[in-house]
Amino acid sequence: MDIRELVERIKKISKKEINIMEFCGTHTHEIFRYGIRQLLPENIHLLSGPGCPVCVTSEEDIDYIIELAQNYDLSIITFGDLVNVPGNNGSLNYLRAKGKEVIVVYSPLESINIAKQNPNKKYLLIGIGFETTAPNLAFTLIKAKEENIKNLYFLSLHKLTPPAMKAILDMGEIKIDGIIGPGHVSTIIGRKGWEGLFNEYKIPFVIMGFKPEEILYGIYHLVKIIEEEKPALINAYEKSVKEEGNKSALEYMYKVFKKGSASWRGLGIIEDSGLILNETFEEFDIRKIYPQKTKSIKLKNNYCRCGEVLRGVIKPTDCPLFGKSCTPESPKGPCMVSSEGTCSAYYLYGGE
Amino acid sequence: MEDIILLSHGNGGEATRKLIEEEILKYLGNEILEELLDSALIDIKGKIAFTTDSFVVSPIFFKGGDIGKLSIYGTINDLSVMGAKPLYVSVGFILEEGLSLKEFRKILESMRSAVEECGVKVVTGDTKVVEKGKGDKIYINTTGIGIIEDGISWHGRRIEEGDIIIINGEVGEHGLSIMLERLGIKTEEIESDLAPLHNLTLPLLKISNGIKFMRDPTRGGVASVLNEIAQKYNVEIEIDEDKIPVKPWVKNASEILGIDPLYSANEGKIVIVADKKEEKKIMEFLRNHPLGQKAQIIGEIKGKGKRVYLKTKMGTKRILDPLKKDLLPRIC
Numbered sequence: 001m002d003i004r005e006l007v008e009r010i011k012k013i014s015k016k017e018i019n020i021m022e023f024c025g026t027h028t029h030e031i032f033r034y035g036i037r038q039l040l041p042e043n044i045h046l047l048s049g050p051g052c053p054v055c056v057t058s059e060e061d062i063d064y065i066i067e068l069a070q071n072y073d074l075s076i077i078t079f080g081d082l083v084n085v086p087g088n089n090g091s092l093n094y095l096r097a098k099g100k101e102v103i104v105v106y107s108p109l110e111s112i113n114i115a116k117q118n119p120n121k122k123y124l125l126i127g128i129g130f131e132t133t134a135p136n137l138a139f140t141l142i143k144a145k146e147e148n149i150k151n152l153y154f155l156s157l158h159k160l161t162p163p164a165m166k167a168i169l170d171m172g173e174i175k176i177d178g179i180i181g182p183g184h185v186s187t188i189i190g191r192k193g194w195e196g197l198f199n200e201y202k203i204p205f206v207i208m209g210f211k212p213e214e215i216l217y218g219i220y221h222l223v224k225i226i227e228e229e230k231p232a233l234i235n236a237y238e239k240s241v242k243e244e245g246n247k248s249a250l251e252y253m254y255k256v257f258k259k260g261s262a263s264w265r266g267l268g269i270i271e272d273s274g275l276i277l278n279e280t281f282e283e284f285d286i287r288k289i290y291p292q293k294t295k296s297i298k299l300k301n302n303y304c305r306c307g308e309v310l311r312g313v314i315k316p317t318d319c320p321l322f323g324k325s326c327t328p329e330s331p332k333g334p335c336m337v338s339s340e341g342t343c344s345a346y347y348l349y350g351g352e
Numbered sequence: 353m354e355d356i357i358l359l360s361h362g363n364g365g366e367a368t369r370k371l372i373e374e375e376i377l378k379y380l381g382n383e384i385l386e387e388l389l390d391s392a393l394i395d396i397k398g399k400i401a402f403t404t405d406s407f408v409v410s411p412i413f414f415k416g417g418d419i420g421k422l423s424i425y426g427t428i429n430d431l432s433v434m435g436a437k438p439l440y441v442s443v444g445f446i447l448e449e450g451l452s453l454k455e456f457r458k459i460l461e462s463m464r465s466a467v468e469e470c471g472v473k474v475v476t477g478d479t480k481v482v483e484k485g486k487g488d489k490i491y492i493n494t495t496g497i498g499i500i501e502d503g504i505s506w507h508g509r510r511i512e513e514g515d516i517i518i519i520n521g522e523v524g525e526h527g528l529s530i531m532l533e534r535l536g537i538k539t540e541e542i543e544s545d546l547a548p549l550h551n552l553t554l555p556l557l558k559i560s561n562g563i564k565f566m567r568d569p570t571r572g573g574v575a576s577v578l579n580e581i582a583q584k585y586n587v588e589i590e591i592d593e594d595k596i597p598v599k600p601w602v603k604n605a606s607e608i609l610g611i612d613p614l615y616s617a618n619e620g621k622i623v624i625v626a627d628k629k630e631e632k633k634i635m636e637f638l639r640n641h642p643l644g645q646k647a648q649i650i651g652e653i654k655g656k657g658k659r660v661y662l663k664t665k666m667g668t669k670r671i672l673d674p675l676k677k678d679l680l681p682r683i684c
Contacts, residue, residue: 034666036666038669
């Protein structure tokens with residue numbers, strides 16, 4: 001079906017005033033990039049979820065990395081996006097400018113070569129991302145163990161999407177009528193990965209791809225089940241997402257990681273929403289070697305109302321922090337970190 | 353033993369003299385530079401354009417050029433887009449101890465050929481050496497002086513509603529080629545668009561008095577230049593995604609690396625704002641020029657405002673932001 005036809009079909013069946021939330025930052029980005037909002041009838045509102053895994057990194061976790069680099073002379077190895085994310089005392093970019101080594105890699109496997117080539121230095125590899133990147137990092141750790149590498153440590157900031165989605169839905173009033181399920185994450189965890197969440201909330205849920213026609217195709221299905229009041233969990237990205245997901249990726253992932261609590265910017269600590277290293281890989285676990293001071297971990301950010309923005313309950317401008325202590329330069333919540341986040345877009349364009 | 357740059361090459365004594373006379377002058381020498389005075393003495397009459405730029409690119413050799421060529425063309429282009437005929441250039445080298453002399457000579461040779469091609473003279477310069485680890489092989493600063501012929505400067509012409517926005521070719525090549533070079537990805541077609549623009553801009557300004565603005569979209573790419581125009585002249589700009597020329601390898605690389613070609617640097621491109629009435633004359637000239645064969649009208653000035661809008665391939669419209677962060681790829 002071409003784009004025009006999809007848009008026509010959506011217009012034909014859409015009657016209710018509805019809010020749809022996309023969870024994945026790539027969806028947010030593509031919806032923005034192609035101006036998909038403008039194609040939809042005015043009664044369909046697209047809300048942006050917490051965004052990319054980097055955006056949801058808490059200030060405390062950034063502070064912890066900076067502290068580790070400064071106190072224990074560790075060189076940091078990470079993906080590029082993380083270096084701009086601010087903590088309470090600057091970002092990794094700032095750390096690098098102050099003279100600490102921060103190496104940006106495209107593949108985590110590069111860290112093994114870096115560590116091997118510089119046996120006198122100690123490295124800390126930051127594992128970040130949702131289910132999509134975790135298998136890669138798991139593979140890297142398996143390799144590092146096989147090769148008996150002793151000067152490479154690991155910090156897992158990996159997060160799991162279904163628990164976070166559940167936490168957002170659990171926070172209170174929900175004004176979301178349907179969810180755009182993340183295509184890449186679902187490729188790993190499968191349609192099945194969302195069944196628990198769906199069975200509990202019975203909220204219409206459609207897994208979609210990322211091309212404009214795939215997004216519109218998914219939205220069409222989502223609108224259809226909302227209008228018919230027949231909530232379902234639908235895979236509208238079958239060319240990539242299988243019922244069971246990618247089994248070997250999941251196998252790698254759980255060979256190295258187990259579920260544990262994780263700290264989300266603006267949302268606080270969410271139980272079982274992250275991946276931590278299991279006992280077999282303890283020797284790499286920086287949290288075991290130089291634990292994060294618990295007093296520095298804030299259980300909840302009391303003022304950031306990102307959770308409500310995400311659930312469609314309030315507009316960014318209703319948050320007391322918005323535009324005051326929370327700006328794109330000093331974001332308190334994930335919605336303000338990426339330029340496509342709901343709060344950031346409001347700040348820059350006044351909701352335009 | 354390989355010949356390399358030593359700290360003594362920067363001590364101001366015999367080794368420095370040898371480096372300048374036996375290496376640098378050999379490639380870049382001319383009657384003014386060879387006098388080796390503390391300042392070059394030159395005679396220029398008329399309105400002068402004067403610009404400076406520093407070059408720190410890594411890797412120093414890349415497909416389509418190297419830091420030496422870039423340092424000459426970069427400054428030539430800053431003069432060219434202002435309508436100035438480039439005349440004289442200064443060159444300042446900051447060399448890192450340990451740089452191989454072979455590489456330095458290769459860079460000097462590349463500068464020599466660039467200088468010759470552009471018809472300019474290097475008339476003054478400086479060389480410093482820093483300790484190993486305090487630089488990255490070589491940094492180059494160049495300053496250029498050019499002369500603006502009467503009547504051809506676009507400066508001061510008013511940008512108005514209806515003016516057209518032109519680009520002389522495909523966008524984003526330099527930035528993405530460097531990025532891919534760093535990743536060790538090489539294919540036949542991946543190449544920087546590095547080129548000197550004076551042979552395009554000067555004749556263009558002579559044949560048309562409808563040019564109202566020109567800038568080479570280097571760091572920050574076309575999107576940043578458009579935002580600079582919108583803010584400086586208080587105009588709203590709309591460009592059409594469908595009209596923006598992009599090579600297939602740039603498109604593919606940009607999808608993989610998460611870098612929009614509109615934000616990726618160019619080194620042989622010009623963003624032109626021109627009077628619509630001159631459209632035919634300008635486009636005909638550009639498309640018959642080796643550096644303008646793929647020229648396109650990509651958008652227009654919409655009236656008062658300060659924002660840049662992009663009409664997407666799907667017919668929707670979105671804001672095209674100025675570049676805010678480092679160009680680093682997304683991870684998901």
